[in-house]
Amino acid sequence: MDDDPSEPPGPPDNGTILLEVVKAFEICSNAATHADLKPAERVERLVQAHSSLMAAFGPGHRVTFADILDRLSGDQAGMLEGLIPAWLDATDLSGVRLLDPEGIPTAGGFDFRQEAELVRWKAAKLGKQPEGVTAQGLDAEYSQESVFRSIKGDFYQRHRTTLITRPVVPTSELPDLLLPLQANRFYQPIEQYAQYQGWFFPCTACQWPMKITLTRSGRRARGTVQCLYPWHADTGSVYVFTPTTGSEPPVLHPDFECRQPSARHARLWTGTLPHIPQPLRASDHLALHRAVWRYTTVSGLPELKTHQALEEALAGTGCTPALWPFNDTFDHAVMSPHGEVLFSADFKDYTWQNHLIAKIHRDAGDSGGAKWLIVPDHRSEQVDHLNAAGRPYDLQAITATDYLTMVVETVKENPRDGQ
Numbered sequence: 001m002d003d004d005p006s007e008p009p010g011p012p013d014n015g016t017i018l019l020e021v022v023k024a025f026e027i028c029s030n031a032a033t034h035a036d037l038k039p040a041e042r043v044e045r046l047v048q049a050h051s052s053l054m055a056a057f058g059p060g061h062r063v064t065f066a067d068i069l070d071r072l073s074g075d076q077a078g079m080l081e082g083l084i085p086a087w088l089d090a091t092d093l094s095g096v097r098l099l100d101p102e103g104i105p106t107a108g109g110f111d112f113r114q115e116a117e118l119v120r121w122k123a124a125k126l127g128k129q130p131e132g133v134t135a136q137g138l139d140a141e142y143s144q145e146s147v148f149r150s151i152k153g154d155f156y157q158r159h160r161t162t163l164i165t166r167p168v169v170p171t172s173e174l175p176d177l178l179l180p181l182q183a184n185r186f187y188q189p190i191e192q193y194a195q196y197q198g199w200f201f202p203c204t205a206c207q208w209p210m211k212i213t214l215t216r217s218g219r220r221a222r223g224t225v226q227c228l229y230p231w232h233a234d235t236g237s238v239y240v241f242t243p244t245t246g247s248e249p250p251v252l253h254p255d256f257e258c259r260q261p262s263a264r265h266a267r268l269w270t271g272t273l274p275h276i277p278q279p280l281r282a283s284d285h286l287a288l289h290r291a292v293w294r295y296t297t298v299s300g301l302p303e304l305k306t307h308q309a310l311e312e313a314l315a316g317t318g319c320t321p322a323l324w325p326f327n328d329t330f331d332h333a334v335m336s337p338h339g340e341v342l343f344s345a346d347f348k349d350y351t352w353q354n355h356l357i358a359k360i361h362r363d364a365g366d367s368g369g370a371k372w373l374i375v376p377d378h379r380s381e382q383v384d385h386l387n388a389a390g391r392p393y394d395l396q397a398i399t400a401t402d403y404l405t406m407v408v409e410t411v412k413e414n415p416r417d418g419q
Protein backbone atom coordinates (compact mmCIF):
# COMPACT_ATOMS: atom_id res chain seq x y z
CA MET A 1 0.00 0.00 0.00
CA ASP A 2 2.48 2.61 1.12
CA ASP A 3 6.19 2.74 0.49
CA ASP A 4 8.20 -0.12 1.87
CA PRO A 5 11.30 1.36 3.54
CA SER A 6 13.37 -1.65 2.44
CA GLU A 7 12.68 -1.04 -1.24
CA PRO A 8 15.09 1.13 -3.23
CA PRO A 9 13.56 4.49 -4.07
CA GLY A 10 11.64 4.56 -7.32
CA PRO A 11 10.42 7.54 -9.33
CA PRO A 12 8.49 10.08 -7.25
CA ASP A 13 4.80 9.30 -6.98
CA ASN A 14 1.87 11.66 -6.86
CA GLY A 15 1.96 11.99 -3.06
CA THR A 16 5.67 12.78 -3.00
CA ILE A 17 5.26 15.51 -5.61
CA LEU A 18 2.31 16.98 -3.73
CA LEU A 19 4.40 17.05 -0.56
CA GLU A 20 7.15 18.93 -2.45
CA VAL A 21 4.58 21.51 -3.51
CA VAL A 22 3.38 22.00 0.06
CA LYS A 23 6.99 22.34 1.25
CA ALA A 24 7.67 24.98 -1.41
CA PHE A 25 4.74 27.00 -0.09
CA GLU A 26 6.16 26.76 3.41
CA ILE A 27 9.53 28.07 2.27
CA CYS A 28 7.71 30.96 0.56
CA SER A 29 5.85 31.68 3.78
CA ASN A 30 9.08 31.64 5.74
CA ALA A 31 10.67 33.99 3.22
CA ALA A 32 7.74 36.38 3.29
CA THR A 33 7.01 36.49 7.01
CA HIS A 34 10.25 35.78 8.90
CA ALA A 35 11.14 39.06 10.56
CA ASP A 36 14.89 38.48 10.83
CA LEU A 37 15.66 37.84 7.16
CA LYS A 38 17.64 40.29 5.05
CA PRO A 39 16.05 41.23 1.69
CA ALA A 40 18.62 39.16 -0.22
CA GLU A 41 17.86 36.13 1.95
CA ARG A 42 14.14 36.51 1.27
CA VAL A 43 14.70 36.56 -2.47
CA GLU A 44 17.05 33.59 -2.23
CA ARG A 45 14.40 31.52 -0.44
CA LEU A 46 11.71 32.46 -2.92
CA VAL A 47 14.00 31.50 -5.80
CA GLN A 48 14.62 28.16 -4.08
CA ALA A 49 10.91 27.53 -3.66
CA HIS A 50 10.39 28.41 -7.32
CA SER A 51 13.08 26.03 -8.52
CA SER A 52 11.85 23.20 -6.28
CA LEU A 53 8.35 23.62 -7.73
CA MET A 54 9.72 23.49 -11.26
CA ALA A 55 11.76 20.38 -10.37
CA ALA A 56 8.63 18.75 -8.93
CA PHE A 57 6.54 19.45 -12.01
CA GLY A 58 9.25 18.65 -14.55
CA PRO A 59 9.55 20.13 -18.02
CA GLY A 60 6.30 20.85 -19.80
CA HIS A 61 4.64 22.84 -17.04
CA ARG A 62 5.77 26.38 -16.48
CA VAL A 63 5.47 28.29 -13.23
CA THR A 64 6.65 31.88 -13.29
CA PHE A 65 8.14 33.73 -10.37
CA ALA A 66 5.15 36.08 -10.51
CA ASP A 67 2.80 33.09 -10.14
CA ILE A 68 4.46 32.38 -6.83
CA LEU A 69 4.41 35.95 -5.59
CA ASP A 70 0.68 36.09 -6.36
CA ARG A 71 0.10 33.25 -3.96
CA LEU A 72 1.93 34.65 -0.95
CA SER A 73 -0.80 36.99 0.29
CA GLY A 74 -4.28 38.25 -0.39
CA ASP A 75 -7.15 36.36 -2.02
CA GLN A 76 -4.96 33.92 -3.95
CA ALA A 77 -2.73 33.13 -0.96
CA GLY A 78 -1.84 29.49 -0.61
CA MET A 79 -4.13 28.27 -3.38
CA LEU A 80 -2.95 25.49 -5.69
CA GLU A 81 -5.62 25.98 -8.35
CA GLY A 82 -4.11 27.22 -11.60
CA LEU A 83 -0.56 26.63 -10.40
CA ILE A 84 -0.14 22.88 -10.64
CA PRO A 85 -0.19 20.71 -13.78
CA ALA A 86 -3.41 18.91 -14.72
CA TRP A 87 -1.80 15.47 -14.38
CA LEU A 88 -1.08 15.96 -10.66
CA ASP A 89 -3.89 14.55 -8.53
CA ALA A 90 -4.45 17.12 -5.80
CA THR A 91 -7.93 15.96 -4.79
CA ASP A 92 -6.96 15.94 -1.11
CA LEU A 93 -5.98 19.60 -1.31
CA SER A 94 -8.76 20.73 -3.60
CA GLY A 95 -10.05 24.07 -2.33
CA VAL A 96 -7.57 23.99 0.57
CA ARG A 97 -5.64 27.14 1.33
CA LEU A 98 -2.05 26.33 2.32
CA LEU A 99 -1.27 29.88 3.45
CA ASP A 100 -3.67 32.42 4.91
CA PRO A 101 -4.02 35.94 3.44
CA GLU A 102 -1.12 37.09 5.67
CA GLY A 103 1.16 34.38 4.27
CA ILE A 104 1.19 32.20 7.43
CA PRO A 105 0.72 28.42 6.88
CA THR A 106 -2.89 27.49 7.65
CA ALA A 107 -3.66 24.63 10.02
CA GLY A 108 -4.50 22.45 7.03
CA GLY A 109 -1.32 23.31 5.11
CA PHE A 110 0.94 23.02 8.16
CA ASP A 111 -0.52 19.67 9.24
CA PHE A 112 -0.48 18.27 5.69
CA ARG A 113 3.30 18.64 5.52
CA GLN A 114 4.02 17.44 9.06
CA GLU A 115 1.77 14.38 8.73
CA ALA A 116 2.90 13.53 5.21
CA GLU A 117 6.49 13.51 6.41
CA LEU A 118 5.67 11.22 9.34
CA VAL A 119 4.49 8.69 6.79
CA ARG A 120 6.78 9.31 3.88
CA TRP A 121 10.13 9.82 5.54
CA LYS A 122 11.69 6.99 3.61
CA ALA A 123 9.58 7.39 0.50
CA ALA A 124 10.99 8.05 -2.92
CA LYS A 125 12.70 11.40 -3.08
CA LEU A 126 12.77 13.61 -6.10
CA GLY A 127 15.98 13.13 -8.06
CA LYS A 128 17.50 16.51 -7.49
CA GLN A 129 16.95 18.27 -4.20
CA PRO A 130 17.49 22.02 -4.10
CA GLU A 131 20.43 22.99 -1.96
CA GLY A 132 20.29 25.48 0.87
CA VAL A 133 17.16 26.08 2.90
CA THR A 134 14.52 23.36 2.72
CA ALA A 135 11.19 23.24 4.51
CA GLN A 136 12.35 20.14 6.35
CA GLY A 137 15.65 21.78 7.25
CA LEU A 138 13.81 24.74 8.70
CA ASP A 139 12.23 22.72 11.45
CA ALA A 140 13.45 19.10 11.39
CA GLU A 141 14.75 19.59 14.92
CA TYR A 142 11.19 20.25 16.06
CA SER A 143 9.72 17.04 14.64
CA GLN A 144 7.86 14.79 17.04
CA GLU A 145 10.64 12.22 16.85
CA SER A 146 13.30 14.78 17.68
CA VAL A 147 11.24 16.21 20.57
CA PHE A 148 10.68 12.81 22.17
CA ARG A 149 14.35 11.88 21.73
CA SER A 150 15.46 15.05 23.50
CA ILE A 151 13.42 14.28 26.65
CA LYS A 152 14.27 10.57 26.88
CA GLY A 153 15.35 9.19 30.23
CA ASP A 154 14.13 8.75 33.78
CA PHE A 155 12.01 11.90 33.74
CA TYR A 156 10.42 11.32 30.34
CA GLN A 157 6.87 11.34 31.64
CA ARG A 158 7.38 14.53 33.62
CA HIS A 159 9.09 16.34 30.73
CA ARG A 160 6.45 15.33 28.19
CA THR A 161 3.71 16.47 30.56
CA THR A 162 5.51 19.81 30.95
CA LEU A 163 5.57 20.31 27.17
CA ILE A 164 1.81 19.66 27.10
CA THR A 165 0.82 21.83 30.05
CA ARG A 166 3.31 24.72 29.66
CA PRO A 167 3.44 25.75 25.99
CA VAL A 168 4.09 29.33 27.13
CA VAL A 169 6.43 30.33 29.93
CA PRO A 170 7.70 33.63 31.37
CA THR A 171 11.29 33.84 30.13
CA SER A 172 12.65 34.06 33.67
CA GLU A 173 10.85 30.84 34.65
CA LEU A 174 12.14 28.62 31.85
CA PRO A 175 14.84 27.08 34.10
CA ASP A 176 12.14 26.19 36.65
CA LEU A 177 10.56 23.78 34.15
CA LEU A 178 13.65 21.57 34.71
CA LEU A 179 13.68 20.36 31.12
CA PRO A 180 16.85 18.92 29.59
CA LEU A 181 18.93 21.71 28.06
CA GLN A 182 18.31 20.44 24.54
CA ALA A 183 14.56 20.77 25.13
CA ASN A 184 14.79 24.41 26.25
CA ARG A 185 15.43 25.38 22.63
CA PHE A 186 11.85 24.42 21.76
CA TYR A 187 10.83 27.63 23.57
CA GLN A 188 11.25 30.66 21.34
CA PRO A 189 10.20 34.32 21.18
CA ILE A 190 6.50 34.88 20.52
CA GLU A 191 5.87 34.87 16.75
CA GLN A 192 5.23 38.26 15.14
CA TYR A 193 1.86 37.06 13.84
CA ALA A 194 0.70 36.47 17.43
CA GLN A 195 1.62 39.98 18.62
CA TYR A 196 -0.27 43.24 18.73
CA GLN A 197 1.78 46.21 19.98
CA GLY A 198 3.90 43.87 22.04
CA TRP A 199 0.97 41.94 23.55
CA PHE A 200 -0.20 38.40 22.96
CA PHE A 201 -3.18 36.30 24.10
CA PRO A 202 -3.05 32.62 25.13
CA CYS A 203 -5.81 30.30 23.88
CA THR A 204 -7.98 29.13 26.78
CA ALA A 205 -7.93 25.55 25.48
CA CYS A 206 -4.19 25.09 24.91
CA GLN A 207 -2.51 28.26 26.36
CA TRP A 208 -0.50 28.82 23.16
CA PRO A 209 -0.39 32.37 21.67
CA MET A 210 -3.25 32.91 19.22
CA LYS A 211 -2.82 34.45 15.78
CA ILE A 212 -3.78 38.12 15.46
CA THR A 213 -5.10 39.66 12.25
CA LEU A 214 -5.98 43.29 11.57
CA THR A 215 -8.56 44.03 8.89
CA ARG A 216 -9.96 47.30 7.67
CA SER A 217 -13.20 48.03 5.96
CA GLY A 218 -13.62 51.69 5.13
CA ARG A 219 -12.59 53.67 8.19
CA ARG A 220 -13.18 50.88 10.63
CA ALA A 221 -10.29 48.70 11.69
CA ARG A 222 -10.87 45.46 13.54
CA GLY A 223 -8.60 42.95 15.19
CA THR A 224 -9.27 39.22 15.26
CA VAL A 225 -7.53 36.82 17.61
CA GLN A 226 -7.85 33.10 16.96
CA CYS A 227 -6.15 29.83 17.87
CA LEU A 228 -4.40 28.09 14.98
CA TYR A 229 -5.84 24.71 16.02
CA PRO A 230 -9.23 24.64 14.27
CA TRP A 231 -11.01 22.67 17.03
CA HIS A 232 -10.13 25.38 19.55
CA ALA A 233 -11.25 28.14 17.17
CA ASP A 234 -14.46 26.27 16.30
CA THR A 235 -15.41 25.90 19.96
CA GLY A 236 -14.85 29.55 20.83
CA SER A 237 -11.19 30.61 20.67
CA VAL A 238 -12.00 33.46 18.27
CA TYR A 239 -12.14 36.99 19.67
CA VAL A 240 -12.39 40.45 18.22
CA PHE A 241 -11.06 43.79 19.44
CA THR A 242 -10.98 47.43 18.51
CA PRO A 243 -7.41 48.51 17.77
CA THR A 244 -5.89 50.66 20.49
CA THR A 245 -3.59 53.61 20.29
CA GLY A 246 -0.60 53.86 22.54
CA SER A 247 0.68 50.96 24.54
CA GLU A 248 -2.57 49.87 26.24
CA PRO A 249 -3.53 46.29 25.43
CA PRO A 250 -6.80 45.81 23.56
CA VAL A 251 -9.79 44.19 25.27
CA LEU A 252 -11.06 41.00 23.66
CA HIS A 253 -14.69 40.10 23.08
CA PRO A 254 -15.83 36.63 22.03
CA ASP A 255 -16.70 36.52 18.33
CA PHE A 256 -19.48 34.04 19.11
CA GLU A 257 -20.74 32.11 22.09
CA CYS A 258 -18.45 29.35 23.31
CA ARG A 259 -19.54 25.83 22.41
CA GLN A 260 -20.47 23.64 25.37
CA PRO A 261 -19.77 19.91 25.48
CA SER A 262 -22.58 17.39 25.89
CA ALA A 263 -22.69 15.70 29.30
CA ARG A 264 -21.17 12.56 27.84
CA HIS A 265 -18.21 14.43 26.36
CA ALA A 266 -17.65 16.87 29.23
CA ARG A 267 -15.17 14.66 31.09
CA LEU A 268 -12.60 14.66 28.26
CA TRP A 269 -13.47 18.06 26.78
CA THR A 270 -10.48 19.67 25.08
CA GLY A 271 -12.34 22.57 23.46
CA THR A 272 -12.29 26.19 24.52
CA LEU A 273 -13.27 27.32 28.00
CA PRO A 274 -15.51 30.34 28.52
CA HIS A 275 -12.88 32.75 29.87
CA ILE A 276 -11.65 35.88 28.16
CA PRO A 277 -7.88 35.56 27.57
CA GLN A 278 -5.85 38.27 29.29
CA PRO A 279 -3.03 40.11 27.51
CA LEU A 280 0.56 39.09 28.24
CA ARG A 281 3.78 40.90 27.34
CA ALA A 282 5.44 39.20 24.38
CA SER A 283 8.90 40.41 25.40
CA ASP A 284 8.64 38.62 28.77
CA HIS A 285 7.53 35.24 27.44
CA LEU A 286 8.62 32.30 25.34
CA ALA A 287 6.38 29.84 23.52
CA LEU A 288 6.91 26.41 22.04
CA HIS A 289 7.79 26.19 18.35
CA ARG A 290 4.63 25.66 16.29
CA ALA A 291 5.44 22.04 15.37
CA VAL A 292 6.08 21.13 19.04
CA TRP A 293 2.86 22.83 20.11
CA ARG A 294 0.82 21.11 17.36
CA TYR A 295 2.15 17.56 17.73
CA THR A 296 3.13 17.42 21.41
CA THR A 297 0.97 19.96 23.27
CA VAL A 298 -2.29 19.78 21.31
CA SER A 299 -2.11 16.04 20.68
CA GLY A 300 -1.15 15.50 24.31
CA LEU A 301 -4.16 17.24 25.88
CA PRO A 302 -6.63 14.37 25.22
CA GLU A 303 -3.92 11.86 26.25
CA LEU A 304 -3.51 13.52 29.65
CA LYS A 305 -7.26 13.91 30.16
CA THR A 306 -7.97 10.29 29.29
CA HIS A 307 -5.21 9.10 31.61
CA GLN A 308 -6.44 11.23 34.51
CA ALA A 309 -10.04 10.09 33.97
CA LEU A 310 -8.94 6.43 33.99
CA GLU A 311 -6.89 6.95 37.15
CA GLU A 312 -10.02 8.17 38.90
CA ALA A 313 -12.40 5.63 37.39
CA LEU A 314 -10.17 2.60 38.06
CA ALA A 315 -9.22 3.59 41.62
CA GLY A 316 -9.90 0.62 43.90
CA THR A 317 -10.19 -1.91 41.07
CA GLY A 318 -6.55 -3.02 41.29
CA CYS A 319 -6.03 -2.11 37.63
CA THR A 320 -3.75 0.81 36.87
CA PRO A 321 -3.48 3.08 33.85
CA ALA A 322 0.03 3.84 32.56
CA LEU A 323 0.96 6.81 30.41
CA TRP A 324 3.68 6.30 27.75
CA PRO A 325 4.68 2.94 29.28
CA PHE A 326 7.61 0.67 28.40
CA ASN A 327 9.80 3.54 27.21
CA ASP A 328 6.94 5.02 25.21
CA THR A 329 6.33 1.83 23.21
CA PHE A 330 2.78 3.09 22.95
CA ASP A 331 0.91 5.99 24.50
CA HIS A 332 -1.27 4.30 27.06
CA ALA A 333 -1.83 0.98 28.78
CA VAL A 334 -4.11 -0.41 31.46
CA MET A 335 -2.33 -2.99 33.61
CA SER A 336 -3.91 -5.80 35.58
CA PRO A 337 -3.00 -6.27 39.27
CA HIS A 338 -0.64 -9.05 38.09
CA GLY A 339 1.22 -6.73 35.72
CA GLU A 340 -0.38 -7.92 32.49
CA VAL A 341 -1.30 -5.45 29.78
CA LEU A 342 -5.11 -5.47 29.57
CA PHE A 343 -5.39 -2.61 27.08
CA SER A 344 -2.75 -0.96 24.93
CA ALA A 345 -3.49 2.19 22.97
CA ASP A 346 -1.90 4.87 20.84
CA PHE A 347 -3.39 8.34 20.41
CA LYS A 348 -3.46 9.83 16.93
CA ASP A 349 -4.51 13.40 16.23
CA TYR A 350 -4.13 13.65 12.45
CA THR A 351 -5.84 16.34 10.42
CA TRP A 352 -5.37 14.35 7.21
CA GLN A 353 -6.72 10.84 7.79
CA ASN A 354 -5.28 9.53 4.50
CA HIS A 355 -1.79 10.07 5.91
CA LEU A 356 -2.73 8.12 9.02
CA ILE A 357 -4.25 5.32 6.94
CA ALA A 358 -1.04 5.13 4.90
CA LYS A 359 0.94 4.96 8.16
CA ILE A 360 -1.24 2.10 9.47
CA HIS A 361 -0.48 0.08 6.34
CA ARG A 362 3.20 0.97 6.42
CA ASP A 363 3.54 -0.13 10.05
CA ALA A 364 1.15 -3.11 9.58
CA GLY A 365 -0.97 -1.73 12.43
CA ASP A 366 0.55 0.27 15.25
CA SER A 367 4.35 0.48 15.21
CA GLY A 368 4.48 -0.24 18.96
CA GLY A 369 1.96 -3.08 18.81
CA ALA A 370 -0.94 -1.22 20.45
CA LYS A 371 -4.35 -2.82 19.90
CA TRP A 372 -6.36 0.40 20.13
CA LEU A 373 -5.99 3.58 18.13
CA ILE A 374 -7.61 6.48 20.00
CA VAL A 375 -8.66 9.64 18.19
CA PRO A 376 -9.79 12.80 20.00
CA ASP A 377 -13.58 13.00 20.37
CA HIS A 378 -13.78 15.76 17.76
CA ARG A 379 -12.35 13.41 15.14
CA SER A 380 -15.07 10.76 15.53
CA GLU A 381 -15.77 10.89 11.78
CA GLN A 382 -12.36 9.21 11.22
CA VAL A 383 -13.18 6.10 13.27
CA ASP A 384 -14.90 4.00 10.56
CA HIS A 385 -12.21 4.74 7.98
CA LEU A 386 -9.39 3.95 10.39
CA ASN A 387 -11.14 0.76 11.48
CA ALA A 388 -11.35 -0.41 7.89
CA ALA A 389 -7.61 0.20 7.51
CA GLY A 390 -6.65 -1.32 10.86
CA ARG A 391 -8.82 -4.45 10.77
CA PRO A 392 -6.32 -6.70 8.92
CA TYR A 393 -3.72 -5.82 11.58
CA ASP A 394 -5.95 -6.30 14.63
CA LEU A 395 -5.92 -2.57 15.32
CA GLN A 396 -9.20 -0.98 16.37
CA ALA A 397 -9.99 2.74 16.24
CA ILE A 398 -12.12 4.42 18.89
CA THR A 399 -12.79 7.92 20.25
CA ALA A 400 -11.29 8.90 23.62
CA THR A 401 -14.68 8.98 25.39
CA ASP A 402 -15.71 5.60 23.93
CA TYR A 403 -12.36 4.15 25.02
CA LEU A 404 -12.80 5.46 28.56
CA THR A 405 -16.32 3.97 28.77
CA MET A 406 -15.27 0.66 27.23
CA VAL A 407 -12.26 0.18 29.54
CA VAL A 408 -14.15 1.06 32.71
CA GLU A 409 -17.09 -1.20 31.84
CA THR A 410 -14.82 -4.10 30.90
CA VAL A 411 -12.79 -3.86 34.09
CA LYS A 412 -15.88 -3.58 36.28
CA GLU A 413 -17.67 -6.46 34.52
CA ASN A 414 -14.68 -8.74 35.07
CA PRO A 415 -13.89 -8.18 38.72
CA ARG A 416 -11.52 -11.15 38.84
CA ASP A 417 -9.13 -9.22 36.60
CA GLY A 418 -9.34 -6.29 38.91
CA GLN A 419 -9.20 -7.87 42.36
Ligand SMILES: [Zn+2]
Nearest residue numbers: 203206227232
Ligand atom coordinates in the same frame (compact mmCIF):
# COMPACT_ATOMS: atom_id res chain seq x y z
ZN1 LIG B 1 -5.71 26.55 21.26
